[in-house]
Amino acid sequence: MSAFARIGTASLSRRTFLISVVLAGGSLVIAPRLVGPAQAADATALTPFIRIPPAGKIELVIASVEMGQGVYMGLSTLLAEELEVRLNQIVAVAAPADPARYAHPMLGDQITGGSVTIRGFWEPMRQAGATARSMLIAAAADEWGVAPATCRAEAGEVIHTASGRRLAYGALVDKAATLPVPQGVALKPASEFQLIGKPARRIDTPAKVNGSAKFGLDARPAEAKFAAIAICPTFGGTLQSVDEAPALKVKGVRKVVRLSDAVAVVADHTGAARKGLAALDIAWNRGANGDLTIGELERSADAALDGTARVAFDQGDVDAAEARHPRGIEAIYRLPILPHTTMEPMNCTVHVRPDGCDVWVGTQVAGRARQAAADLTGLPVEKVVIHNQFLGGGFGRRLDHDVVIMAVRVAQQVDGPVQVVWSREEDVRHDSYRYLNRSRIDIRLGPDGMPVSWRHRVVGPAIMARFLPVLFKDGIDLDIVDAAESPYDVASKRVEFVRHEAPDGMLTGNWRGVGPTRNAPAVEGGIDEAAHLAGIDPVEYRRRLLGNNPRMKAVLDLAADHAGWGRDPGAERGRGVALLSAFGSFAAMVAQVHVRPDGTLKVERIVAAVDCGLVVNPDVLRQQVESGIVYGLSAALYGRLTIEQGAIVEGNFDDQPVLRMNECPLIDVHVMASAEAPGGIGELGTPGVAPALMNAIFAATGKRLRSLPLATTDLRGS
Amino acid sequence: MAYSLNVNGKNYSVDVDADTPLLWALRDVIGLTGTKFGCGVAQCGACTVHLDGQAVRSCVTTVESAGTAAIMTIEAVGSTQVGNRVQQAWLEQEVVQCGYCQSGQIMSATALLNENPSPSDDDIDAVMSGNICRCGTYPRIRAAIRQIAAGPGFHRRRLR
Numbered sequence: 001m002s003a004f005a006r007i008g009t010a011s012l013s014r015r016t017f018l019i020s021v022v023l024a025g026g027s028l029v030i031a032p033r034l035v036g037p038a039q040a041a042d043a044t045a046l047t048p049f050i051r052i053p054p055a056g057k058i059e060l061v062i063a064s065v066e067m068g069q070g071v072y073m074g075l076s077t078l079l080a081e082e083l084e085v086r087l088n089q090i091v092a093v094a095a096p097a098d099p100a101r102y103a104h105p106m107l108g109d110q111i112t113g114g115s116v117t118i119r120g121f122w123e124p125m126r127q128a129g130a131t132a133r134s135m136l137i138a139a140a141a142d143e144w145g146v147a148p149a150t151c152r153a154e155a156g157e158v159i160h161t162a163s164g165r166r167l168a169y170g171a172l173v174d175k176a177a178t179l180p181v182p183q184g185v186a187l188k189p190a191s192e193f194q195l196i197g198k199p200a201r202r203i204d205t206p207a208k209v210n211g212s213a214k215f216g217l218d219a220r221p222a223e224a225k226f227a228a229i230a231i232c233p234t235f236g237g238t239l240q241s242v243d244e245a246p247a248l249k250v251k252g253v254r255k256v257v258r259l260s261d262a263v264a265v266v267a268d269h270t271g272a273a274r275k276g277l278a279a280l281d282i283a284w285n286r287g288a289n290g291d292l293t294i295g296e297l298e299r300s301a302d303a304a305l306d307g308t309a310r311v312a313f314d315q316g317d318v319d320a321a322e323a324r325h326p327r328g329i330e331a332i333y334r335l336p337i338l339p340h341t342t343m344e345p346m347n348c349t350v351h352v353r354p355d356g357c358d359v360w361v362g363t364q365v366a367g368r369a370r371q372a373a374a375d376l377t378g379l380p381v382e383k384v385v386i387h388n389q390f391l392g393g394g395f396g397r398r399l400d401h402d403v404v405i406m407a408v409r410v411a412q413q414v415d416g417p418v419q420v421v422w423s424r425e426e427d428v429r430h431d432s433y434r435y436l437n438r439s440r441i442d443i444r445l446g447p448d449g450m451p452v453s454w455r456h457r458v459v460g461p462a463i464m465a466r467f468l469p470v471l472f473k474d475g476i477d478l479d480i481v482d483a484a485e486s487p488y489d490v491a492s493k494r495v496e497f498v499r500h501e502a503p504d505g506m507l508t509g510n511w512r513g514v515g516p517t518r519n520a521p522a523v524e525g526g527i528d529e530a531a532h533l534a535g536i537d538p539v540e541y542r543r544r545l546l547g548n549n550p551r552m553k554a555v556l557d558l559a560a561d562h563a564g565w566g567r568d569p570g571a572e573r574g575r576g577v578a579l580l581s582a583f584g585s586f587a588a589m590v591a592q593v594h595v596r597p598d599g600t601l602k603v604e605r606i607v608a609a610v611d612c613g614l615v616v617n618p619d620v621l622r623q624q625v626e627s628g629i630v631y632g633l634s635a636a637l638y639g640r641l642t643i644e645q646g647a648i649v650e651g652n653f654d655d656q657p658v659l660r661m662n663e664c665p666l667i668d669v670h671v672m673a674s675a676e677a678p679g680g681i682g683e684l685g686t687p688g689v690a691p692a693l694m695n696a697i698f699a700a701t702g703k704r705l706r707s708l709p710l711a712t713t714d715l716r717g718s
Numbered sequence: 719m720a721y722s723l724n725v726n727g728k729n730y731s732v733d734v735d736a737d738t739p740l741l742w743a744l745r746d747v748i749g750l751t752g753t754k755f756g757c758g759v760a761q762c763g764a765c766t767v768h769l770d771g772q773a774v775r776s777c778v779t780t781v782e783s784a785g786t787a788a789i790m791t792i793e794a795v796g797s798t799q800v801g802n803r804v805q806q807a808w809l810e811q812e813v814v815q816c817g818y819c820q821s822g823q824i825m826s827a828t829a830l831l832n833e834n835p836s837p838s839d840d841d842i843d844a845v846m847s848g849n850i851c852r853c854g855t856y857p858r859i860r861a862a863i864r865q866i867a868a869g870p871g872f873h874r875r876r877l878r
Binding site: 208220343345393661 | 734735737738739741742743745746747749750751752753754755756757758759761762764791792793796805808809812813814815816817818819820821824842843844846847848849850851852853854855856857858859860
């Protein structure tokens with residue numbers, strides 16, 4: 001179970017679930033209300049998710065943001081299933097920034113991340129739909145003077161079955177809102193689902209193929225100006241001086257804004273702003289990190305392997321087992337610094353006025369963004385409006401709102417709205433980085449070659465200490481160590497955590513796959529090394545260790561079957577396998593690579609099998625697994641940032657490449673049918689990619705890789 | 719000086735420097751925001767538009783060099799037969815995720831299919847590898863282009 005899932009289970013069990021109804025603007029608003037002990041007195045803490053206007057489309061308010069993962073589709077499906085409306089009768093709208101109403105039930109804040117959206121909203125959204133439906137039926141029955149039980153709801157209407165009379169929801173809104181709110185309306189059993197689990201086209205995509213979808217960068221408030229920004233290239237450095245004259249000479253440039261750590265050029269259009277910025281000769285105080293190099297950081301991370309560790313997971317007696325069983329493998333796995341490179345570079349549009357502040361942005365943390373704008377401007381938080389836009393990719397980058405803070409600071413010096421646009425280079429050089437990771441894995445084998453002891457020491461930052469402190473316990477970041485213990489049956493297991501932070505001023509954050517992506521290379525590389533030492537086939541070895549984990553074993557078998565495991569992959573080729581149990585789901589992945597004698601690596605095929613419980617939309621699930629795999633491939637092959645003289649060296653797709661069409665392998669995704677509770681899918685595909693590739697390269701070449709990215713390793717035959 | 723640009727069949731006057739990238743004239747001056755900014759250096763293809771039918775990267779195409787060419791953007795490509803088929807195939811194959819790169823993908827694919835109605839996989843690679851997608855929609859983009867190349871009898875890949 002993933003760290004995010006653990007917290008979720010705990011917090012849900014402490015809460016009671018209520019339903020409330022209000023009339024707002026002539027629409028019936030129905031909302032599930034989560035009331036915890038601390039909130040019970042606050043009867044106004046509504047979370048409205050359904051608006052039924054007298055005529056026209058029903059609005060479903062989506063508390064999570066759409067960043068490609070299909071959440072508009074997913075949450076709409078849950079609401080519509082119980083509300084008894086068709087997907088062409090609804091329109092999904094973004095929830096405003098309002099954590100009191102739209103906090104994720106498991107995370108306790110208005111956050112979209114951690115692959116928990118469906119898990120957290122699976123019940124509340126269906127309950128909201130069911131309650132609304134029940135009230136609409138009661139209203140119609142009252143209108144007709146019949147018993148509610150003789151009526152049914154279908155496609156946005158209530159129908160009296162015997163007489164065939166029907167009334168549209170819109171005509172029942174006023175009366176329904178006056179009725180008592182029923183408690184505990186029964187939810188449909190899975191066998192009666194009309195929408196959940198059925199193929200249906202995504203509702204957010206038509207606008208994305210004709211240019212009409214609005215991302216953050218497409219916000220166009222009237223009279224908006226455009227700003228290009230240069231942030232101090234060294235982490236923690238400051239602005240020394242800048243002569244603004246060269247920028248002001250550029251046609252269309254209106255102003256140069258100086259901040260303590262950045263310079264922005266404001267103009268009539270982004271082209272002029274970028275030209276004006278390029279004309280400036282900015283002097284920076286490079287600060288305490290001014291001489292930093294990647295080599296220093298790498299050595300420091302290596303040294304932390306011998307630092308003070310805290311025990312994050314302990315089972316059996318690892319010390320005793322190691323003393324008895326000297327035979328085994330010990331290896332160190334090293335992961336680089338990674339950027340997110342969302343397709344849409346960081347940007348934010350802000351209008352600061354004496355009496356209020358509007359912010360147009362695509363963010364995974366709307367509530368935090370609103371609070372930050374309020375703090376900076378001194379305005380009451382209710383005077384700050386976040387206009388949440390589609391996100392041109394999130395991947396964890398937009399879980400941090402540093403870009404909002406920067407844009408508000410610029411906007412405070414500009415009359416009227418200003419759109420602050422980061423160049424791709426600024427986006428790469430001022431990311432919330434996936435910071436360096438080190439893993440030392442020590443697996444001891446019994447006389448039969450099977451593991452008797454598993455020790456995994458993880459070196460990494462404690463992101464949760466600042467991001468979600470409830471996941472930072474006793475000095476341990478529960479996310480960073482997530483899945484480090486492996487899904488395997490080993491009598492004695494210990495996971496140790498050594499906290500190792502980036503230099504001050506360098507923002508580190510969440511990256512797709514979060515903790516499991518950090519741990520999968522060592523876990524799945526380590527078990528592969530153990531299998532090799534034992535002389536047992538890697539799939540068979542894993543199978544023997546999954547006696548207590550039937551869902552994991554089933555997806556392993558499914559992936560191995562479809563990948564043709566055991567059959568000759570052909571000359572110069574090899575297959576590698578990796579498993580993942582995280583986010584409440586299970587994934588098995590088999591990669592096939594072709595390594596030519598000259599060292600050229602081609603990833604030919606990736607077969608994935610997943611069990612994520614009950615599926616809300618089968619094609620969105622496939623999309624997400626494919627997406628996670630491609631994201632993982634880019635990182636495994638190329639992802640690595642370096643630092644010289646205190647600044648990130650790489651800046652764009654030429655020196656920080658990502659996977660392109662011509663390199664994309666065949667990807668087969670196989671889904672295990674399941675009636676279990678839904679698991680996460682948005683990050684499920686990413687963690688296993690790197691270890692599956694590393695293991696495939698070993699199978700093809702005999703070279704055991706333990707560092708990423710793969711492109712930095714010479715694979716030429718010796 | 720002001721430049722006259724012919725965009726999607728209409729003339730616009732844009733008063734910007736000659737070296738202003740067409741991208742910003744389209745997005746910030748004319749207000750057609752469907753064309754996206756991704757890298758600024760012709761590495762990612764998000765800003766792809768057609769200039770007299772040829773796919774170009776508008777982030778490195780200056781307003782001056784666009785001259786009197788007919789510029790077509792994502793907002794109008796659906797009015798062409800091939801562009802419309804590409805958009806429909808994109809929806810049928812459920813290509814789109816975050817969607818940010820898809821304006822550029824669709825413009826590149828439309829130019830490819832205009833030039834070569836039945837591209838091979840190598841042809842697809844040669845053209846489409848200039849367009850980056852961070853959501854990883856490449857397999858579905860390929861499937862959508864193949865679907866169009868195969869003609870109207872081709873059905874959507876079966877949902878497994």
